[in-house]
Amino acid sequence: MIRLAALFCGIVCGVGLILSGLFQPAFLQAFVRPAGVWDMTLGLGLLSALVVAILVFALTRRLSGPLLGGEAEHLADKPAWKTGVGGVLFGLGWGLSGYFPLGALVALGFFAPGAAIFLSAVLFGMVAHDVVANGGRLTIEGLRARG
Amino acid sequence: MVGTLGNVVFGGALIGLALATLLILTGRIMSASGMIGSLLGGREGLAATSIAFLAGLVISPALLIAFGFARQVPLEPGWPWLIVGGVLVGFGARLGDSSVLGAISGLARQSRRAIGPILAIMAGAGIAMVLRQVLVTGGVS
Numbered sequence: 149m150i151r152l153a154a155l156f157c158g159i160v161c162g163v164g165l166i167l168s169g170l171f172q173p174a175f176l177q178a179f180v181r182p183a184g185v186w187d188m189t190l191g192l193g194l195l196s197a198l199v200v201a202i203l204v205f206a207l208t209r210r211l212s213g214p215l216l217g218g219e220a221e222h223l224a225d226k227p228a229w230k231t232g233v234g235g236v237l238f239g240l241g242w243g244l245s246g247y248f249p250l251g252a253l254v255a256l257g258f259f260a261p262g263a264a265i266f267l268s269a270v271l272f273g274m275v276a277h278d279v280v281a282n283g284g285r286l287t288i289e290g291l292r293a294r295g
Numbered sequence: 296m297v298g299t300l301g302n303v304v305f306g307g308a309l310i311g312l313a314l315a316t317l318l319i320l321t322g323r324i325m326s327a328s329g330m331i332g333s334l335l336g337g338r339e340g341l342a343a344t345s346i347a348f349l350a351g352l353v354i355s356p357a358l359l360i361a362f363g364f365a366r367q368v369p370l371e372p373g374w375p376w377l378i379v380g381g382v383l384v385g386f387g388a389r390l391g392d393s394s395v396l397g398a399i400s401g402l403a404r405q406s407r408r409a410i411g412p413i414l415a416i417m418a419g420a421g422i423a424m425v426l427r428q429v430l431v432t433g434g435v436s
Contacts, residue, residue, distance in 0.1 A: 150344055158355070160351075197307040199308075221322055240383050241383030254355060257352070273381060
């Protein structure tokens with residue numbers, strides 16, 4: 149049941165990314181243009197997502213845990229330099245390629261070849277981080293370590 | 296090529312609905328670092344929901360096409376951009392738990408800690424666009 153719910157949410161999110169066009173690499177480039185006119189539609193799409201999420205969370209404030217059981221996922225409390233540097237690196241990669249991982253997965257569903265290249269590189273970057281964080285060793289434990 | 300204003304707002308609303316529903320029903324945060332990262336190892340039991348969610352994303356175009364929507368071919372940059380960008384995104388996502396939709400999910404729950412990462416991501420994206428402009432056209436036009 150919990151997997152079915154996750155699958156359904158993935159489909160709804162994918163449809164949202166497609167209808168809004170947010171998964172398109174060209175979208176970001178239209179938004180963050182250093183010397184041109186700013187196209188605010190990307191911001192509008194993200195704002196729309198934010199407003200709806202705030203509304204749903206407000207309506208379900210009294211829930212103590214996930215409805216389908218288990219416990220809510222909590223992000224590890226990372227030091228500010230990690231979220232800062234990580235965020236800038238993420239933004240740099242997003243800006244250079246135009247893709248972010250979840251959007252690229254939707255593009256993969258359209259058989260976009262660049263999305264496959266991008267996602268392979270993302271996996272490589274994640275494993276590279278884990279190797280660096282574990283003192284240069286690529287071990288099963290290294291892959292299992294969080295952050 | 297990109298959606299009309301109405302499509303953007305409606306599509307954005309669906310994304311917000313999906314990320315809130317996912318958290319309420321399953322407790323999962325809709326973020327690349329968490330969803331893809333958990334496939335690389337981590338807390339037990341997360342991989343199954345991650346795979347289900349990621350599969351939903353990948354099949355959503357096929358479902359739309361089945362209901363008569365036109366196939367959209369993304370306009371992609373050349374492979375060097377995709378490779379360099381992808382490695383940076385993957386490394387950054389794992390280092391700082393950074394992601395676009397994850398940050399929105401945090402903001403929506405009024406977590407003040409989400410503001411810093413959003414600003415960092417936007418700063419990085421801004422720098423990247425200047426870099427692209429310089430590298431592609433040889434100067435900021």
